[in-house]
Amino acid sequence: MNTTPSRMDRRTALKWMLAAAASTALASRYAHGQGPAPAAQGYGTDPDLLKHYKPGDVWPLTFTDTQRRTAAALCDVIIPADDRSPAASAVGVVDFLDEWISAPYPVQVADRGIVLPGLAWIDTESSRRFGRAFAELDATQQAAICDDICHAATAKPEFREAARFFATYRDLTAGGFYTTPQGRQDLRYVGNMPLATFDGPPPEVLRKAGLL
Amino acid sequence: MALITPDKLKSSYDVIVVGSGAGGGQTAYTLTLEGIKVLMLEAGRNYVPETETPMFETPDQAPLRGAGTPDKPFGFHDSTIDGGWTVPGEPYTSANNERGRKFEWWRARMLGGRTNHWGRYSFRNGQYDFKPRTRDGLGFDWPMDYADLAPYYDKVEMLIGVYGENDGLENTPDSPPGALLPAPKPRVGDLLFRKHAGRLGIPVVAAHRAVLTKRLDAGNLPAKLHPGNPTAQRLVREAMEGRAACYWATDCVRGCAIRATYQSTTVHLPPAMASGNLDLVTNAMVREVTTAPDGKASGVTFIDKITGREHRATGRVIVLAASSGETVRLMLNSKSARFPQGLANSSGLVGKYLMDTVGANFSGQIPALEDLPPHNEDGAGGAHVYAPWWQYQEQLAGKLGFARGYHIEIDGGRRLPTMRTTSGLEWVTGGSYGRKFKEDARRYYGSFLSFSGRGDMIPNEDSFCELDPAVKDKWGIPVLRFHWKWSEHEIRQAAHMQQTFADIVSAMGGKMQQPPEKDGTKAIANGGVIIHEVGGAIMGTDPAKSVTNQWSQTWDVPNLFLTDGAPFCSNADKNPTLTIMAQAWRAADHIVAELKKHNL
Numbered sequence: 001m002n003t004t005p006s007r008m009d010r011r012t013a014l015k016w017m018l019a020a021a022a023s024t025a026l027a028s029r030y031a032h033g034q035g036p037a038p039a040a041q042g043y044g045t046d047p048d049l050l051k052h053y054k055p056g057d058v059w060p061l062t063f064t065d066t067q068r069r070t071a072a073a074l075c076d077v078i079i080p081a082d083d084r085s086p087a088a089s090a091v092g093v094v095d096f097l098d099e100w101i102s103a104p105y106p107v108q109v110a111d112r113g114i115v116l117p118g119l120a121w122i123d124t125e126s127s128r129r130f131g132r133a134f135a136e137l138d139a140t141q142q143a144a145i146c147d148d149i150c151h152a153a154t155a156k157p158e159f160r161e162a163a164r165f166f167a168t169y170r171d172l173t174a175g176g177f178y179t180t181p182q183g184r185q186d187l188r189y190v191g192n193m194p195l196a197t198f199d200g201p202p203p204e205v206l207r208k209a210g211l212l
Numbered sequence: 213m214a215l216i217t218p219d220k221l222k223s224s225y226d227v228i229v230v231g232s233g234a235g236g237g238q239t240a241y242t243l244t245l246e247g248i249k250v251l252m253l254e255a256g257r258n259y260v261p262e263t264e265t266p267m268f269e270t271p272d273q274a275p276l277r278g279a280g281t282p283d284k285p286f287g288f289h290d291s292t293i294d295g296g297w298t299v300p301g302e303p304y305t306s307a308n309n310e311r312g313r314k315f316e317w318w319r320a321r322m323l324g325g326r327t328n329h330w331g332r333y334s335f336r337n338g339q340y341d342f343k344p345r346t347r348d349g350l351g352f353d354w355p356m357d358y359a360d361l362a363p364y365y366d367k368v369e370m371l372i373g374v375y376g377e378n379d380g381l382e383n384t385p386d387s388p389p390g391a392l393l394p395a396p397k398p399r400v401g402d403l404l405f406r407k408h409a410g411r412l413g414i415p416v417v418a419a420h421r422a423v424l425t426k427r428l429d430a431g432n433l434p435a436k437l438h439p440g441n442p443t444a445q446r447l448v449r450e451a452m453e454g455r456a457a458c459y460w461a462t463d464c465v466r467g468c469a470i471r472a473t474y475q476s477t478t479v480h481l482p483p484a485m486a487s488g489n490l491d492l493v494t495n496a497m498v499r500e501v502t503t504a505p506d507g508k509a510s511g512v513t514f515i516d517k518i519t520g521r522e523h524r525a526t527g528r529v530i531v532l533a534a535s536s537g538e539t540v541r542l543m544l545n546s547k548s549a550r551f552p553q554g555l556a557n558s559s560g561l562v563g564k565y566l567m568d569t570v571g572a573n574f575s576g577q578i579p580a581l582e583d584l585p586p587h588n589e590d591g592a593g594g595a596h597v598y599a600p601w602w603q604y605q606e607q608l609a610g611k612l613g614f615a616r617g618y619h620i621e622i623d624g625g626r627r628l629p630t631m632r633t634t635s636g637l638e639w640v641t642g643g644s645y646g647r648k649f650k651e652d653a654r655r656y657y658g659s660f661l662s663f664s665g666r667g668d669m670i671p672n673e674d675s676f677c678e679l680d681p682a683v684k685d686k687w688g689i690p691v692l693r694f695h696w697k698w699s700e701h702e703i704r705q706a707a708h709m710q711q712t713f714a715d716i717v718s719a720m721g722g723k724m725q726q727p728p729e730k731d732g733t734k735a736i737a738n739g740g741v742i743i744h745e746v747g748g749a750i751m752g753t754d755p756a757k758s759v760t761n762q763w764s765q766t767w768d769v770p771n772l773f774l775t776d777g778a779p780f781c782s783n784a785d786k787n788p789t790l791t792i793m794a795q796a797w798r799a800a801d802h803i804v805a806e807l808k809k810h811n812l
Binding site for chain 2: 042043044045046047049050052053057058077078079080082084085092096099100103105106107108143146150151152153154166167170171174175176177178179180181183184186187188189190191192193194195196197198199200201202204205206208209210211
């Protein structure tokens, strides 16, 4: 919406230039690539609560193809497919992330200022270490980067800011994923349906919790 | 009579009720079923829970997965319309914005007001709560006893439907047989709470909430509620027959399309409307209560928010039930030669002794709740158990360092996943991602319990509201400026909550992200945040020291009544809504009797 393709191309170019300068301070890498804050309106104080909304219905989205590719790759590193549920990107989480960082509300605007530079950083870092964008790395290479930034409390000083991005991104990805039907099913959430009676926890639950 | 536009107003009404929430709804219900002609004015829009409530919509169907925003602070599917901590075009101000000094004001602009989204906790105040000054020398006694309000608690419980049990606990009154509905079975986290808190001497019993765990006894209750009034009995029976029992799904804050919970819109207003004695105007922002030359209230002026035009309505009795803050604001804005400080304010106390509930939270991760077999924990859309205050005697003996108690509310379990469910897990997962994160999410889902303290606040001189000298809303009506200060009693109470909750989490074998906050000033929520604002026009026995008498009738203006939380002169730890309704019913009975005697 506020980001034209040509603008992004310039930003991408800048990103690769920065990648070459490995000594560049992290903070300065965060200073670019954020994009302007959304100017769109929110849904107001009296929205239709029965309508089912999709990302892009209320405010325009942001991600360029490049950002989208990186976002999807990182989502799926965080929530890959396994035998119980699909990967995050397969159930619309990338669209959700785009909706989130494009929203005109304070929390989301702040997250935009973390996520967009974070996605740029992770591509820069991928390029620095392995010469390719994050989405093009193999699983071991992706893990090498993510292992450095996945735990803010123990991250090395040079990765602390990236770790804050990762924590935000993981929360958003997980929230986006576990609120889908597939995510709810993965957690074995079995409610949100009318019941004739509420019978309380079954014996196997009480037993497991040490109450029987 | 029905939902009307301002051009259809009758020339005069017996009673004008400003506000349609718990107080206004109960007042209009009682009056109209006694044949009194009532005009109700609501500042928000009409609201129809039966067709507007998102009962089974899931977060993925909402923008931002339903997360709260300034437009919908408690989440997209919360029932609140045109409200929250801010209302566009209707500001309020705080004299001091520091933590602990700021007051935050939740409003709703919709028919039924805040009753559409409230937590449905319905506790009776006990005898100590009516006579706190007699008991510990602090605050103010109510100008009545528990026994005076008890019959009205009985009636309100029977009318709205409250689940709970009688536990015979101190200052936690039992209800008469047949007044309460069966309590829902505890969830597994509730049982753990009961077991481990019990070992610490904290009783965990059935919560009392206004949710129908079975259908109301429409055959018998109406005669108990309205003896000798067959018309009222018929209307109430029909209204009760129109309410379904809870089907054990969806959070009550969304409102309830099947009328299984109490909302003014689904319980009080349907029989009042069906009586033919109620005219209702929505989008009516009342500016002022007008007075006649004899000093009595004569009516109100209001702005039709749709057209922007000002209208006038006339009535023999004026009832303000607009929320404590809005009721006070209206009184202060109703100035005249006779009442230069605002209506019914010869005492100078209108706006004074504003109270909220003391609030502090603490949560823990409970290993015993990890990896539980899948089972449905939705239940009654809110809490099934709680812990009433348990240290009355130790407190009275001065052993605790603060004068008033709190109850404990519990939340958690395997609820409908939201953005929060899997957020902020790093402190338990060590930063996992990938397949390990998915395993962790399954393991920890439903294993967090959070405890909220809800405590008594003693009224004080530093917590009040007044008209802001400069700021006006978009209709040019002066707005409120709030002043707030907690006393040491509340601050120490909040620290005590923290320690107690940490002790409970420890007793359960739980993990804590951080230690309990020992500094009560950091633990305590800002004034107003618990959304239990009461006081501001306190009742009493002395016209120089109070604004109303025990009937919520203002001393200065005998035909002006306040039936929301404004006349509360103490704020027990018990959530105020049930007491607002019981007192509104009692005040309305008084209005009926006084109208019959031509005293108003």
